[in-house]
Amino acid sequence: QVQLVESGGGLVQNGGSLRLSCAASGRTFSSYAMGWFRQAPGKEREFVASINWGGSSTYYADSVEDRFTISRDNAKNTVYLQMNSLKPEDTAVYYCAASRGRIPSVVRNIEVWGQGTLVTVSS
Numbered sequence: 001q002v003q004l005v006e007s008g009g010g011l012v013q014n015g016g017s018l019r020l021s022c023a024a025s026g027r028t029f030s031s032y033a034m035g036w037f038r039q040a041p042g043k044e045r046e047f048v049a050s051i052n053w054g055g056s057s058t059y060y061a062d063s064v065e066d067r068f069t070i071s072r073d074n075a076k077n078t079v080y081l082q083m084n085s086l087k088p089e090d091t092a093v094y095y096c097a098a099s100r101g102r103i104p105s106v107v108r109n110i111e112v113w114g115q116g117t118l119v120t121v122s123s
Contacts, residue, residue, distance in 0.1 A: 003024065004113065006094065006115065007022075009119045014122065015087075017086065033099050035050035036050075036081045037094070038119075047061050047106065048061055049064065049068055055072045058070050063089075067084050067086075088123045093116040096113070097110040099111050
């Protein structure tokens with residue numbers, strides 16, 4: 001089973017950009033579909049984006065479509081989330097997630113979670 005470590009969070013102004021990274025340990029990273037979720041204070045964890053094991057298929061929540069891009073580099077055991085045109089409502093802890101055999105688009109399908117990285121968008 002992989003272990004996941006996120007990085008790249010921080011404070012950014014409204015309209016700014018950030019790129020999150022998620023580094024995975026283990027030799028089986030390429031067998032996992034990967035996803036990003038987020039959880040704002042007082043709210044449930046919600047799906048943001050997912051990518052299949054080979055990187056050929058991606059899926060986004062409506063709220064981030066056309067602003068966020070998920071990608072992966074299996075040679076580096078890393079998945080990325082490029083976030084552009086950030087809004088205050090994007091403020092949340094962002095979690096990297098991994099799943100084998102199921103699309104990582106809902107919480108119940110996730111096998112492995114990262115510890116999370118905080119993204120704060122100021123208005």
